[in-house]
Amino acid sequence: MRHILSILVENEAGALSRIAGLFSARGYNIESLTVAPTEDATMSRMTIVTSGSDDVIEQITKQLNKLVEVVKVVDLTEGNHIERELMLVKVRAAGKDRDEMKRLADIFRGRILDVTDKSYTIELTGTGAKLDAFLQTIEPGVILETVRTGASGIGRGERILRI
Amino acid sequence: MELTGAEILIRCLQEEGVEYVFGYPGGAVLNIYDELFKQNRVKHVLVRHEQGAVHAADGYSRSSQKIGVALVTSGPGVTNAVTGIATAYMDSIPMVVITGQVPTAAIGQDAFQECDTVGITRPTVKHNFLVKNVDDLAVTIKKAFYLATTGRPGPVLVDIPKDVSQQKADFSYPKTISLRSYNPVTKGHAGQIRKAVQLLLEAKRPMVYSGGGVILNDAADQLTRLVHLLGFPCTNTLMGLGGFPGTDPQFTGLPGMHGTYESNMAMQNCDVLLAVGARFDDRVIGDPAHFYRADRKIIHIDIDPSSISKRVKVDVPIVGYVGDVLSEMVKQIESSPARPDPVALKAWWAEIKEWQRKDCLRYDRNSKLIKPQFVIQKLYELTKGDAFVTSDVGQHQMWAAQYYKFDKPRRWINSGGLGTMGFGLPSAMGVQLANPNADVVCITGEASIQMCIQELSTCKQYHLPIKIVNLNNRYMGMVRQWQEFFYGNRYAESYMDALPDFVKLAEAYGHVGLKIEQPRDVEGALREALAQKDRLVFLDVITDQTENVFPMVPGGKGLTEMILAEEL
Numbered sequence: 001m002r003h004i005l006s007i008l009v010e011n012e013a014g015a016l017s018r019i020a021g022l023f024s025a026r027g028y029n030i031e032s033l034t035v036a037p038t039e040d041a042t043m044s045r046m047t048i049v050t051s052g053s054d055d056v057i058e059q060i061t062k063q064l065n066k067l068v069e070v071v072k073v074v075d076l077t078e079g080n081h082i083e084r085e086l087m088l089v090k091v092r093a094a095g096k097d098r099d100e101m102k103r104l105a106d107i108f109r110g111r112i113l114d115v116t117d118k119s120y121t122i123e124l125t126g127t128g129a130k131l132d133a134f135l136q137t138i139e140p141g142v143i144l145e146t147v148r149t150g151a152s153g154i155g156r157g158e159r160i161l162r163i
Numbered sequence: 164m165e166l167t168g169a170e171i172l173i174r175c176l177q178e179e180g181v182e183y184v185f186g187y188p189g190g191a192v193l194n195i196y197d198e199l200f201k202q203n204r205v206k207h208v209l210v211r212h213e214q215g216a217v218h219a220a221d222g223y224s225r226s227s228q229k230i231g232v233a234l235v236t237s238g239p240g241v242t243n244a245v246t247g248i249a250t251a252y253m254d255s256i257p258m259v260v261i262t263g264q265v266p267t268a269a270i271g272q273d274a275f276q277e278c279d280t281v282g283i284t285r286p287t288v289k290h291n292f293l294v295k296n297v298d299d300l301a302v303t304i305k306k307a308f309y310l311a312t313t314g315r316p317g318p319v320l321v322d323i324p325k326d327v328s329q330q331k332a333d334f335s336y337p338k339t340i341s342l343r344s345y346n347p348v349t350k351g352h353a354g355q356i357r358k359a360v361q362l363l364l365e366a367k368r369p370m371v372y373s374g375g376g377v378i379l380n381d382a383a384d385q386l387t388r389l390v391h392l393l394g395f396p397c398t399n400t401l402m403g404l405g406g407f408p409g410t411d412p413q414f415t416g417l418p419g420m421h422g423t424y425e426s427n428m429a430m431q432n433c434d435v436l437l438a439v440g441a442r443f444d445d446r447v448i449g450d451p452a453h454f455y456r457a458d459r460k461i462i463h464i465d466i467d468p469s470s471i472s473k474r475v476k477v478d479v480p481i482v483g484y485v486g487d488v489l490s491e492m493v494k495q496i497e498s499s500p501a502r503p504d505p506v507a508l509k510a511w512w513a514e515i516k517e518w519q520r521k522d523c524l525r526y527d528r529n530s531k532l533i534k535p536q537f538v539i540q541k542l543y544e545l546t547k548g549d550a551f552v553t554s555d556v557g558q559h560q561m562w563a564a565q566y567y568k569f570d571k572p573r574r575w576i577n578s579g580g581l582g583t584m585g586f587g588l589p590s591a592m593g594v595q596l597a598n599p600n601a602d603v604v605c606i607t608g609e610a611s612i613q614m615c616i617q618e619l620s621t622c623k624q625y626h627l628p629i630k631i632v633n634l635n636n637r638y639m640g641m642v643r644q645w646q647e648f649f650y651g652n653r654y655a656e657s658y659m660d661a662l663p664d665f666v667k668l669a670e671a672y673g674h675v676g677l678k679i680e681q682p683r684d685v686e687g688a689l690r691e692a693l694a695q696k697d698r699l700v701f702l703d704v705i706t707d708q709t710e711n712v713f714p715m716v717p718g719g720k721g722l723t724e725m726i727l728a729e730e731l
Contacts, residue, residue, distance in 0.1 A: 009344075017282070025286050055472070059473060065468070066315075
């Protein structure tokens, strides 16, 4: 099953490789990983999307907690949460397709950030599934380039992750 | 007062009460060696290879309640040390490793003797640091000692670039330290402990299985009290030997791949299994699916939550220091009128006695060849079970664990997790320095001993009167055994051709060497060696080439699918 782990980690050199190393050394999956400092610059927040049986996820959580630089680990998928991912996609937009591409971006609540006479660069946010849906809607040959951040997540309501 | 980084480091080691540093100098650590030279509180032990330094620091830690410290230079110094660090990590041995690094400005430039020390060692340490600023040095060393010795212990490495050991900073050593991201749970949950006690008191076929955690947490007394109070059978893993007295009638011997028939049968068939500071290792329980029993409850006490329910689902997990948890259990049982059902317990013991009648450690005592088991039994008798015994890895290690009865903790020193050949001799150096008046014996084989044999020179320099018992069967015995059982007697590369004359070799290093070829000479030679209190004696014992270790659970098999000697 797919899980989203939120990790508060000391903002120190090497923390990222310790975490990434743990996943590769123990054979765990990483679907995506995002990290950036929090409002407290001494700490970073990481979101890792992974998959595995309940036993595997339990081990991943324990192993992460064991790392000296990890402050806290929460499995967001254990409760209500919000998940968002940002995608920038550059598409061919010429001739009769140009209007259609603009309409499609609007339907997906995308924003066109950059325009040339042959292309659009569209910004889209949403769950991974929504971004996938957008990409499936347009012809593969039209996509010039995509870049995705991987999911970030946060608990709903009063669920707060901090120290 | 301003001190250089090197001075700060030495002052930190003094503050930590470090008696010995095991190391080898080189360019990146010359500032540190210069400061070591100028003082005499921290003594330096010069090894002949960095692997030896780390194993020696490891043996020092294992055999005392103190912490071993190793010091090596950058690049090859570090890569040579990695085997030692990984060995300590797998067995959770507290240790601080100081490594030199090229100057900060040269890092990443592929400088001479540069390697990414923090990167290379990351998966083999509890934690590691690169000190980029001399102002951070003292607090980093404090953190290193704190991390190495608390929670689940382990090696911690501090990498110090050469310019950092040269630059100056104000020195003050923190008395205490805390890290917001590091708060191991050390006190067992009261409700879980009550549940565990309840289960133990209701058990009809109980078994206690303890491991290295009992040794590391100095909890042997607490474990022994609990087991005696309950009257339960008890097995100690390879890492846990001495956690419960090996001569106690309630002791059933080693469990696992080369465990006794009775230990393995009891582990498998018990209704309540109390696991204390042990981790259900593949060499202990065999195939986890085969080990599973729906009707068996498992209580697991461990300092590391990730050890719990990793390979085997546990019913009552208790995270905390095993010593405290065991004490609390003893207290609760002592103050309770309830005791385990004596009738059920008697029937269970009768079953265990029946298994013991197999006499699974029996071997041919009338052989004309020297049986390795016989050598260890004689050694046990002559040292009255009171020696510190280190070992290398292989058949001799298993025989030592099976036939030397350890009544006390920290007497049996071996590389259980990583299985590092070459560990025995250098670790014995650390053991001897930590216990200067004790008998220290290294049980080894002719293959293992050659992996770190250069340390014979270190033993000479520091007058370490270690007794080396080289069980010489002219084979990598355990490899040969597997080839005999599972590879149709095709002994691929397991024969050691062109062996040195070990007697001459020992003499060349300035020690005493003796060769023993007849069973009748074993006792006398051991006596003679042990009598030489101020000399290292190398006993080259020519043993039966074809002897195998029994019982044996083949890799991947179930714990009770043992091969016994009589079945072959």
